Amino acid sequence: MRISGMLLAAALGVTSSLMSLGAHAEDKVLKIGQLGVMSGPSASWGLVSRYSAEALAGMINDEGGLSIGDDKYKIEIVSVDDKLDIRAAIAGIERLAYQDKVKYVIGPNVDDPSVAILPVLEAAGVFNISYGFTKELFMEPNKNTALGMIATYQTAPVVYKWLADNKGVKTVSFVSWNGVGGKANLDSGLDAAKKVGLEVLSSDAVYELGTTDFFPVMGGVVKANPDLIVLSGVSPAEAPLLIRAARELGYQGLMSTETAQDAKVLEEVAGSLANGFISLGGASSPELQSEYMAKFRDRYVQVAGEWNDEAGTKVYALYMLLKTIEAAGPKAVDDIEAFKASLPQFETANPFIKDQSVKLRWVGNSWFGQPRQISVPMVINEYRDGGFQTLFVTSVE
């Protein structure tokens, strides 16, 4: 037995404590944290968040920074990879909160880590924008988490109603992935189908994240031949494979999902088989986007190397955080209480879309009992030949 190992461990502890003393925030820099999955099979979720935040921060900094009170702040994005792992997510949020002294965080991307970091948010006084859909995250007693996009339970009723009215859909089958997010999405989809009066033919088709061959999963679903197949909470990576499997198995009906997808991925993997696929979009489709959005798009390409349609939704998180801090005044820079107090009345123009009649606000009262959701416009898209076409636009409230 050698004790040098123990000594080394102790030395590491000392070094690390010195490192923590050495970290100082520079003046007039507003650090915004970003916590999300940026490696492994789901890396695209977190990386799109990150690239969106970096691109927008770059644009704001180039314009001289953000005015808060009398000061100009440069925006700095601090990113931490949670690897879709609970231990890493907790370590990550503690790093952001205690080491980098960040008060506002974008992410995590899914439910489990979002739930796991709640105690840290509470203890450290950190506010985050989550992309998990679990309602409890945004309800009392939790006050420090807001939803950054539109949840399945909000989109599903709207989409199904539209499909029932316009496409004569009467029967539906569901396909979902085995996980918290998948199950929650499935339940809210089933709920919505019931409300709209659709007949549910099947909902037991479940696949593992990371599945490559969807023939076996899709076989039974296609056999029942529903008017509509809903891919519940499907990730951009798996959507085209599921679509392709269904089409190759001879399915002719409609397919939809309530999550955001990427046109390029659909085109490359499913090709023309994806035509007619209905999904949720950001404000990036050409007929909707403003000049500012086009500028953001260029900037995003500079940062990430390639545009991703998911960024059209993800860009709102940083924008809303910054604009709300700006409106709430200098106090909100270090104190999320001032920030939270200003949420109910905050309102600003939406620079990303042409239509200026709709304002950006913090919504969600009717869903969560408190304004804890960004009013991202609900854009329902249809995929056709390499791009999205807007079917209709609506809002959460």
Next chain:
Amino acid sequence: MTQALINGLVLGANYALMALGLTLIFALMGVLNFAHGQLYVLGGFVTYYVFTVMGLPFVVAVLASIVVLAIVGFLFDALFFRRVQQRSAREESSMLLAAGLALLLESLILLGFGEKQRGVALSVSGVYQIFDAYVPASRVVVFVVAMLAVVLFILFMRHTKPGRVLRAIAQDRDVTALQGVNIALYSGVGFAIGSALAGLAGSLLVTIFAVNSGMGTAISIKAFIMVMLGGAGIVSGAIVGAFVLGMVEALGYAFLPGSVTYLVIFVGLILFLVIRPNGIMGKPWG
């Protein structure tokens, strides 16, 4: 039912391609290559890049994948495995080295090819109907090419000089060395062929399954199951293991809820290996 059986058959052929390279490297080097899945992914990305981004014919893309992966495999052996195997006190070190290389390769692929799912849409369209089951033409093409590759590989191992030397090394390294064979060179060649097979698998299957930078570990685990099922280091075993896994998976998904299929597969594998550790084809290499 017919659909499930046909799915299993097609899946089995694809899986066989995944398992071959792994079993070859295991037979030659005694290394369970944890980086196998990442090599597969790299093969898929190279094909994507050459075919979709550079716009070259698909055949060129497949060849590019094979060549690139062969080089990567040779370098893996020359730079990493040979050194660790010479100096480590425990032979398991090489297995762990492979796990480290898997992580390295994965992060390089993520940096180089990005986070998006990538696919290659072949211009083979159409769907065949066999009884009441559907088989897309693209899968038939891949099935045929996969089977062809497997046959070519077996012929190479049986009837060429390098193939015979590799088999001799797999059977008894020390005796082969005594006969004046350059073991270091041939280990490198073996590693290159094993990796090229992984690359070929990725290259062909990217047309059906698509690839993303993080899917390597899942592929490795699948390949492990097939190799262990058939008997580690035995080519025919890997092929049998692949078809068994393909069948069980297809039938499982047809009749069991969701991930219970893989629970059954893993529990089954444990029980099977306890009873028969050498796998289905449990006899020496060759």
Next chain:
Amino acid sequence: MIRSNQVWAFLILALVYIVGVPFIVESRYILGILASAAGLSIIALGAWLTLAIGRVNLGQGAFALVGGYVVAIATTRWGVSFWLAIVVAGFISAAVGVVLGLGILRLRGVYFAMITLSFTEAVRLALLNGGEFTGGAGGISRIPVPGELSLLGVTIIPAFNSVNTHVASFVLSGVLLALAVLLCWRISACRIGGVFVSMQQSEELAQSVGVNITHLRIVAFGIGSFLGGIGGGYFAAAQQSVYPGGFGVPDSVSLVLYCFLGGIGYVAGPVVGTFLLFLGFQFLQDFQQYQMLAYSLLMVALMIWLPNGVLSLSEAGWIRRYRSQHGQAGAHHAG
């Protein structure tokens, strides 16, 4: 044999670490990752014990999952005290390990590695499909922090929520780790330890000396599983939640990697390896998108440079010279 001055040195060092670090380190983040490193070290020590009998154990993640779920279910559903639950978690994991070990411990090399890897996946999938009992994909959350432990009305350990929870978790992880190290040290230093070393070289030889190795292997594997369960139980309480994906194949592989990179010839190997790599990964955060690349490069470089572990540095020439000058015994494996 363990000399008593070595034990004292270790105890003092452990005490300095457990008591001293919370005084110096104010950052909760640093305390948190040190505690996680200690928790993982406990599980890694279990993997090390199996390595000591010549088996690569990729099932340690599964035992940690089992331990975590035992603590989660016992504390949230049945109101059992954490202090009882974590002990039970250790023993249940050990029992699972013994049952599994009876079937698989005669296998070696890649076969053993693959079976234990399959076991990790099987346990994860079983928990995922466990329905109400395991909470399915959502796992079990709202696990209470450890409460008060008192004996005859005297508080031995205060309730965690009555003190600084971060410090309390850190201390708990430190104490558990010190106990785990002592346990493994004791095992490797007694006669069994010598048998272990000979078993790594040749099981037939060990058998011929008249040792019941079948029995010993089961014992070693059982204790390893016990440590996995304890570590998992610790994480359940520290994170207040458990999920099927909490430990998976990548974790099981990492744990064995920690052992190898620390040095499997040394009891301190797994601990050094875990602290070095786990903390290393955290500190490489500043590399941002190159973090994973830097980490994997570090790992591969360590393996090439020191294939027998970081601690094998201590057998380098200059240390050996130092030792011989000071009349200490040369490097010896595992005590």
